[in-house]
Amino acid sequence: RILILDFGSQVTQLIARRVRESGVYCEIWPFTTDPARIKAFAPRGIILSGGPASVNGPDAPRIPEIVFDMAVPVLGICYGQQALCKQLGGEVESGDHREFGRAFVDIVEDCALFRGAWARGGREQVWMSHGDRVTAMPPGFRTVAVSEGAPFAVIADEGRRLYGVQFHPEVVHTPHGAALLRNFTHNVAGCSGTWTMAGFREMEIARIREQVGKGHVICGLSGGVDSSVAAVLIHEAIGEQLTCIFVDHGMLRAGEAEEVVSTFQGQFNIRLVHRDASDIFLSALDGVTDPEIKRKTIGRLFVEVFEEEATKLGGAQFLAQGTLYPDVIESVSFTGGPSVTIKSHHNVGGLPERMNMKLVEPLRELFKDEVRDLGRELGIPENIVGRHPFPGPGLSIRIPGAIxxxxxxxxxxxxxxxxxxxxxxxxxxxxxxxxxxxxxxxxxxxxxxxxxxxxxxxxxxxxxxxxxxxxxxxxxxxxxxxxxxxxxxxxxxxxxxxxxxxxxxxxxxxxx
Ligand code: XMP
The missing domain is CATH 3.30.300.10 (GMP Synthetase; Chain A, domain 3)
Structure with a gap:
């Protein structure tokens, strides 16, 4: 597996997407992660992301020394390349010379990163976004590609297996960028590329069985993609030990409640409690016109009704949630301070603490598209797997004024x-x-x-x-x-x- 150390780039998640698309498992951690944890993760290679800081700035983020001590292959992207240079004895210039958008690099030497994709003497389109640039390489490195704005567009120390690219290979505007990343993970780092959704399904089923043992799990089902896939996966792992609770607040679209029941109870044979709580929700919302009060009322009632149904079932130790990877990535923030609340999103946050339950979150390592692929792998119908997002408060927030x-x-x-x-x-x-x-x-x-x-x-x-x-x-x-x-x-x-x-x-x- 591959570790991506995040220096705060807007597109770090795309690096992870590209790596996983090539069949290699990876995780994104902040550059400030405890070195012992990095060592314990035992990655086969490390990718350093881009970031908004300047390596010459006063509190410039540094690559943890453990990265070099482990002697694994390293690929620095943009800020990652600059930090690599600076820390290994090269020079980086912060200048007026900024380069944003489409650029072309000339390939001047062969390199393991280019195999099968970029040829010496060729010219490749890339996407640049940088203010600083490398002006002198550290000892041991050679230049393998150049561009007008970045004379050290790609540098390599093949002995130590250290690589740096000034542009962003992870974005679609670098047409052969994915091949470059693949060369790094497969050819340089030696990953086999066998991470697939079928494999993930098997691994996760084993993991759920081990976590849950003979315990009972309850899962809030909404008919949305995430809770549906989580429910079917957990059901495959532990069968009757799973009960789903579908709180119907009366503000779903036409036919939706029936579809949830027929799919999960009918087709998948999952134990399902369908609670029609529309009276409770609609009477609490009577005359309410303020959007935030609508949202908060629905969120509160949802938790109450869910809890009531869970209590009736008695004694479940685990609560399943369809948490996804973007919700759990520890983000690197340079802005600080709380951001303003535009809308309070409705979810079941707070439930596990209130009910003193342990969480089962089988999707917490996956991106949304991967969840959809897993859903298809599990045989969930396309009308659920491919469906548009639908907000927790349902149609209530599509009726300005009283409902x-x-x-x-x-x-x-x-x-x-x-x-x-x-x-x-x-x-x-x-x-x-x-x-x-x-x-x-x-x-x-x-x-x-x-x-x-x-x-x-x-x-x-x-x-x-x-x-x-x-x-x-x-x-x-x-x-x-x-x-x-x-x-x-x-x-x-x-x-x-x-x-x-x-x-x-x-x-x-x-x-x-
Ligand atoms: P907005 O309206 O903030 O929506 O641009 C962004 C996305 O989020 C969905 N949305 C919600 N999803 N609970 C949810 O689970 C909510 O309370 C909620 N509010 C908005 C919205 O449909 C869109 O996909």
Whole structure:
């Protein structure tokens, strides 16, 4: 396995993605990690990420000495390369010369990193993003690729198996970057590339069995990708020792609750408690218009209802959660200070402490795409594995103003038509998330010869890779006309349709 030491780059996670795609297991740890822990991890190779600091700055992050003591292959990327040079006796210049974006490097020598991908004498496109640059190599190194802005674009000390690249091989804008990383992990570090989802499934099942023993596990199931995959995996490991609790807050989309029950109880034979708690949630939300109060009310009630059901089951020692790797990576932060709360996200945080349970988190080493692959490996249907994200507070945050059963029904109908059309047009997988919002306004319209005075709705569809930023999906007008026509004709009570064309930022994906 490979260790990635993080120096705070925005794209460190991409290094891990590329390494894992080549079948090699890796983890990301901060550069400040205790050296004993690094040694105990026993990586076959170490990758040093980029980062925003300058190696010549006063508190410049340093590569822990243990990295050199272990004598394993090291690849420094951008800041990682500069730190490598500086600490091994080279020189780095902080200058006005900044280089951002697309650049070309010329390959001047053969190198183990280039095997089968880059040839001597060739020119390769790469993606640069740096202010500092290496100006003198440490003893033992030679230059194997150069660019105009970076005379030491790739440097290598093949004796000690130390490598440095000035650009970012992990991003897609470096077309052959993945091959370079693969050469490092496979050819230089000698990893075999046998880490697959099938292998992960076997390993994780054994791990769950060992952790749980004869104990009982409860798992909150929402129908979303993460909890679904966690539940099916745990069920495969311990069968009847797992019980899933599905708290139905009454604000799910059309047909969703039935689908959860038929898939997990029907198809997978998982013990499932389906608690219809819509009365409790809707009466607590009666008249509530403030988005944060909606979110907090739902979060609190969810925990209460879940706890009530868990208590009825009696005596489970373990709580399963679909925690993913991005939630557990210890991040390197140079900004400090708390960030502002834009929205309080609804999750089951706090439950394990309250209920005094141990956690089972079988997905905590996986990225979202890997969870989807694992789900497919486990035979979970595509409509669940490939589904768009859906927020914990459900449709409540897509109805600005007070929530009623009537409004929920109206919104479900609009949402269904919109998604039907998206699927029919073959666009579902190209979109990160698509949904409808019921607007708290009535507007005048004309249908046939009559005047209407009904509600307006908004449609939203965005593309994104992680939900942190998002672009509006550029539907063609023909598609939007068709959807709007169907909604106004088929959903009684709606006479106007708008399309939300706000990206994130400045908008958020959900309206509340
Ligand atoms: P925003 O609206 O903040 O949403 O741009 C980013 C992503 O997060 C989802 N979302 C939530 N997911 N609980 C969740 O599990 C929540 O409370 C929640 N609020 C927003 C949202 O749907 C989008 O994918």
């Amino acid at each position: 009623t059963r009537e409004k929920l029904d109206l919104l479900r109908k609009v949402d269904t038509v919109f998604l039907e059309e998206i699927r029919a047009a073959g666009l579902y997988d190209a979109i990160w998330q698509a949904f409808a919002v019921l607007l708290p306004v009535r507007t005048v319209g004309v249908m046939g010869d009559g005047r209407t005075y009904d509600q307006a709705c908004a449609l939203r569809a965005v593309t994104s890779t992680d939900g942190m930023t998002a672009d509006v999906y550029p539907f063609d007008m023909g598609f939007l006309n068709r959807v709007a026509g169907r909604i106004v004709n088929e959903v009684r009570g709606i006479n106007r349709v708008t399309y939300d064309i706000t990206s994130k930022p400045p908008g958020t994906i959900e309206w509340e």
